[in-house]
Amino acid sequence: MFSYRHAFHAGNHADVLKHTVLIATLTHLLEKDAALTVVDTHAGAGLYRLDGDYADTSGEAAEGLLRLIAAKPKDGAPLADAIARYLGVIADFNPKGGAKVYPGSPFIIQHLLRDHDRLKLYELHPTDAKTLDANIAQLDAGRQIAVLREDGFLSASKFLPPPSRRALVLMDPSYEIKSDYGRVLEFAAEALKRFATGTYAVWYPIIPRPEAHDLPRRLKTMATKAGKSWLHATLTVKSSKLTSTPTGETKRPGLPASGMFLINPPFTLKPQLAAALPQLAELLAQDRHAAFSLDSGG
Structure with a gap:
């Protein structure tokens, strides 16, 4: 259950998609003066070294x-x-240039929030939770950030609705176990019941697993039945097919694609992604199968 470590994957193409969407969403939500509460159900360690052992291992x-x-x-x-906004945030964490430090979702969110906004972070992995505590302590953010060593799927909905009636909830579990797909759906359904006007963002891997392909379809059905708008963006960088090495061994391609599904997305998000996704597919392509999709409804 606790074998997944995001440090091995920090800054990969899935992070680029997830954090580009996250920053665009937050930028819009923060245009209003009223306080915003952001909940991250699977926060990870929060901050990563791209020149460290973990990142070097995967590259x-x-x-x-x-x-x-x-x-x-x-x-x-x-x-x-x-x-450009995504790269600007990364540059803020690397004032000497380059990209030795990669901010995970918690640090990207906190970097953009105002003093009267709030951030709730959940992390169960014992090592990552300890690292997250230490990283957040460096910010001296006081009451703005709460770090909870609890199961976000079981506990995060208790913050909904927040006093300001404005919230963004990010769900990005590792999906290391198949039950995560169902738990995303269960949590999203419960959250919508508690707070129908919140913005909900789900990241998921696109892999040869039925649950991965069913998740966006079921989220779309959920949003449509609830009368809520939705947006679905995907980015593919390479083929998902197995390949053979010169020695005859079968080689897995690694993560070929990922998606972001949002319920109650900002109206500004679709045109921004319509411009960004073609460029991401072009610039991050690893083979001729690179592609993107963007769909919305409600």
């Missing part, structure tokens, strides 16, 4: 963030605003 940032930093659109067009 996934090289095909994600680091490739994006070095690349330029082929048509010479400027980067889409959503991508």
